[in-house]
Amino acid sequence: MSVMSANPELQEKLRNFIEECGSQTKAARALGKSAATLSTYLNNHYNGNLSDFEKFLTETFETKAAAENLKSAQVLNSYKPTSISSEVYDTIRLCHLKGGLAIECGDAGIGKTMACKKYAEDYPATAIYVSVNPCLVTLSAFLKLLCRTQKITASGRKDEMWLRLADSFEGERKVLIIDEAQHLPIKTIEAIRAFFDSNPLLGICLVGNIETVTNTGKSKEAFAQIRNRTKLTEVRHTSAIKSSDIELLFPAIKSDERAVNFLLGVSRSEQGIRGASNVFGNAVDNGNITYEGLIAMAKAMRIKVF
Secondary structure, eight states, X not given: OOOOOOOHHHHHHHHHHHHHHTSXXXXXXXXXXXXXXXXXXXXXXXXXXXXXXXXXHHHHXXXXXXXXXXXXXXXXXXXXXXXXXXHHHHHHHHHHHHOEEEEEEESTTSSHHHHHHHHHHHOTTTEEEEEOOGGGOSHHHHHHHHHHHHTSOOOSOHHHHHHHHHHHTOSSOOEEEEETGGGOOHHHHHHHHHHHHHOTTOEEEEEEXXXXXXXXXXXXXXXXXXXXXXXXXXXXXXXXXXXXXXXXXXXXXXXXXXXXXXXXXXXXXTTHHHHHXXXXXXXXXXXXXXHHHHXXXXXXXXXXXX
């Protein structure tokens, strides 16, 4: 009985993918497979359905390459220090250096998350970034998320997880950046505040939408518990976006005043910079980033034309 041989080209692509991910374990997680599966395949000892596995790898790598080859992916995926994202970054920095609680909130799609991720990237040893969603805001779920981020045991009773986390925050100054914080309920907010109470050097920056500090929405009662204890509260709006931000984000249209003004109008609407990026990215892939091309794309996307 003949045994099928692994495709050397696919094996090489898998090795490159593992190197790109940083480890075989991370690559396996990204592919939804076990590290042992990757190892046996690379060592020509795969004992499953080799044809099906290689079809899976082929589809995965072809899709990855096609996505990366999109022109929009090459121009939109890097951080740019816009006027708003720079100010959010500075707030996190101040919170990191002084300790205590700070709140950064504002309209959706104005660069808050990009600034948070950039700060965590710049200070990986002492900045901890987590983003919550409605499934991760109960006290138990949030503590598990934070434990996983800190690479400590994410199991046991809530008090045990809280104590392990509190220990991990001791020592040098650290900052905990919590994105989408408007979802957090009272009990979780109180546990977060208690981290600072046990370690006054710890900075905690809560980042979210306008509900985070206004008197409306589900977060009103929760954030009322800490608002008078924050050292800094900032509110950002799309109306503060500048034409220079558009030129920085989309340098390819910098000399086209009408195009710049159009994307500025989109950015200052409820679409925010995220919406303007979507319009521009689709226009890039469509091969037409002129003023007329941007207008046509916005109409195709059913975005209000300004």
